[in-house]
Amino acid sequence: MNISIIGGGAWGTTLAQVLSDNSHKVLIRDINEQFVEKINHKHLHPYFDLLVPTDIVATMDLEEAVNYSDVIVLCVPTKAMRTVLTEINPLLKTKKLFINVSKGIEPDSSKRVSEIVEEVIAKKYLRGYVCLSGPSHAEEVILRKATALVAASTNNKLAKEVQQIFANDNYLRIYTTDDVIGVETGGAIKNAIAIVSGAAAGMGLGENARAMLITRGVKEIVSIVVALGGKMETAYGLSGVGDLIVTASSMNSRNFQCGLRIGKGASIDEAIGSVVQSVEGIRAINAAYEIGKKYKLELPIINIAYEVVQGRCSAKDALTALLKRSLKDEKYW
Ligand SMILES: NC(=O)c1ccc[n+]([C@@H]2O[C@H](COP(=O)([O-])OP(=O)(O)OC[C@H]3O[C@@H](n4cnc5c(N)ncnc54)[C@H](O)[C@@H]3O)[C@@H](O)[C@H]2O)c1
The missing domain is CATH 1.10.1040.10 (N-(1-d-carboxylethyl)-l-norvaline Dehydrogenase; domain 2)
Structure with missing residues (x-):
């Protein structure tokens, strides 16, 4: 499956490796040109300087990333989330599944990411929302050390879909729940x-x-x-x-x-x-x-x-x- 990751920092690029390990094709979008070049030309994680799979590619072009797949992983800091979603919305042509892996609450509004997604993304292009969270230092996941996360969605089928996408028998276990408020908060x-x-x-x-x-x-x-x-x-x-x-x-x-x-x-x-x-x-x-x-x-x-x-x-x-x-x-x- 093709998967787009918006935000290729410490966690986004680490999850790209997980997805590549699970045989998915990943395109990362980041606004940092040096990160994009490092991933594309040196195949290095931008923070940890460790080699990542060569099939992971990166771009600065948001439209290219949005069109690349129908699964969008959101991994920018929460303070940038509304801006990024507002840029994504007019580019949408097909229904997308949004998977949020960022942790935090929007400054000033104190809104959770699920609330921001619902406010900003046109309903006709929103296939659903899942939040993936849990105890996970990127520094350990990049070394494929055993980790467990929880996928939360009010739609149980979507939570299970995300469980299947990310779970890896060798190092990553994913649980599911319907409690999006609990997980995000x-x-x-x-x-x-x-x-x-x-x-x-x-x-x-x-x-x-x-x-x-x-x-x-x-x-x-x-x-x-x-x-x-x-x-x-x-x-x-x-x-x-x-x-x-x-x-x-x-x-x-x-x-x-x-x-x-x-x-x-x-x-x-x-x-x-x-x-x-x-x-x-x-x-x-x-x-x-x-x-x-x-x-x-x-x-x-x-x-x-x-x-x-x-x-x-x-x-x-x-x-x-x-x-x-x-x-x-x-x-x-
Ligand atoms: N680092 C971890 O171990 C870890 C683990 C789990 C969850 N998280 C969560 O993931 C989120 C991101 O954390 P991180 O550690 O990857 O942070 P980071 O600062 O390493 O990376 C954030 C990335 O987002 C990019 N970015 C910022 N604004 C952007 C925009 N408008 N469009 C595209 N890219 C943009 C930055 O260039 C940067 O590469 C945070 O909410 C964090 O809590 C981090």
Whole structure:
């Protein structure tokens, strides 16, 4: 099957290798000319400088990528998603299946990618939408290390179709679910807690503190997922807790690295600027804070992280504020 990938960065080019391993023909579209040349002429992954299969090709021409296949994989940072979809829409001539593999929430609107796709793509050209998410460092998948993801769609047949497209017996297992809200929300909000965990490490705190923040952070992720209409079990699954485990404790995570710098005293701009790839977690903190306010949720970690992001509180003062909260029972629900 021909498959188009929009966004050939760390994750997009890695998924191109998965699809090539599964005998699909892949065309990547990226706006970065150097990436496109590296893939086409040197057959190298643009970030990891590892050889990728020679049948993977790349282009800067969006129209060529859209016409190439009826399956479009979206892999640009969420902040660029609406612009990219708005450029894609007038180019559509046939029905397409949209598979979103990006994690995050749109800045300002706090919309999920499924909502943006529904708003922007003409219904007559939308065969369906599936979100593919879960604990997956591109650095490991590119080396074909064992990984599991979940494909979410309100249309079970489409989720199963995506399961078949991406699953690889040797290293990639795909589960399915109908809970798009749960998968998209968990995958976005866990980045907020990953930044907090990184900040704790940056402040020189130990693993006890990280375990505290991650465990209590899970409670906050679950509250947000459920408030937005997702399922609690999804938040505890691969796309929520699973992804938090890899993101909140690994130097491979740009969100963790960003938090690390905040914990060491960098400003938010400095912390974001020092990570080459996209950092979705700062936007996730803002979005989670707004959702908490709207639904009147108890989110002490998110709320204090928001104050840090706004520059109104240092990471050290944030920790003090959390520790000074009134003592209580360990109740989750
Ligand atoms: N890196 C990972 O391990 C990983 C794993 C799973 C999911 N994700 C998610 O995938 C998304 C992308 O992450 P990434 O790591 O590949 O980021 P990245 O910054 O490495 O790549 C994003 C790519 O999108 C391209 N791009 C930006 N605007 C574009 C546009 N308008 N049209 C076409 N291309 C455009 C950039 O040139 C870049 O190559 C994020 O939402 C991230 O959370 C990443």
